[in-house]
Amino acid sequence: MSHDLFEAARAAMEKAHAPYSRFPVGAAIRTTDGRIYAGANMEVASYPEGWCAETTALGHYLMDGGGEIAEVAVVAEKMARITPCGGCRQRLAEFGRPETRLHLCDDAGIVETTTLGALLPHGFSGETLK
Template identity: 65%
Template sequence: MADDLFAKARMAMRKAHAPYSKFPVGAALRTTDGRIFAGCNIEVVSFPEGWCAETTAISHLVMDGGGKIAELAVVAERLPLCSPCGGCRQRIAEFATAETKIHLCDVEGGVKKTVAMGELLPFAFETEVIG
């Protein structure tokens, strides 16, 4: 993973709106054509209605015209390793390939674990419309 991807994820984490959980998270993704999109978690008092950092980054990707994710970095302030939640795993799968690399980082920039999307969500719902 390149340092620029982690730097964008950490900058996004610092912008998180996490007044309830006090658990800021940042994510940054790089597309196959080299663009980088970052996002942070955004909480509201009704917890299920907030946005995860990965979701925010993906929404920036979609707003810029879409594309495929080549790699994604996730960093959280209070954990040495923060993995995307189940919902985010499926959202990431919509824009990834089985080989997309997911980097789980600590706040200092160390990659604690890198997994392929297919390993993170081995039985994702199919992303092609059947019909």
């Protein structure tokens, strides 16, 4: 079932705008009710400003009402098993749970599955700010 999430991430990666880094990345999020939101990294002339693939996917997810995140897939054209950057780890943790599955991919599919909690064991929680 997770292969379709990888396919959505890979299709998004094909739409990346990465003229400065030349490092396209795609990400896809699946909610527990089965909706999939994908995104690609987008660079701008004031590089390294821009936004990551996970951030783009989260934007689509939030604009459609959000929900509980079941799993995430990330793929990069030039790096197998890419993980989200530090900022995106926190962004995903904000909307996911420690047990949310995170699929690390190469160009053929998922090569490793971990969790958001394993990737960011001591992330900030919005609860601590209340």
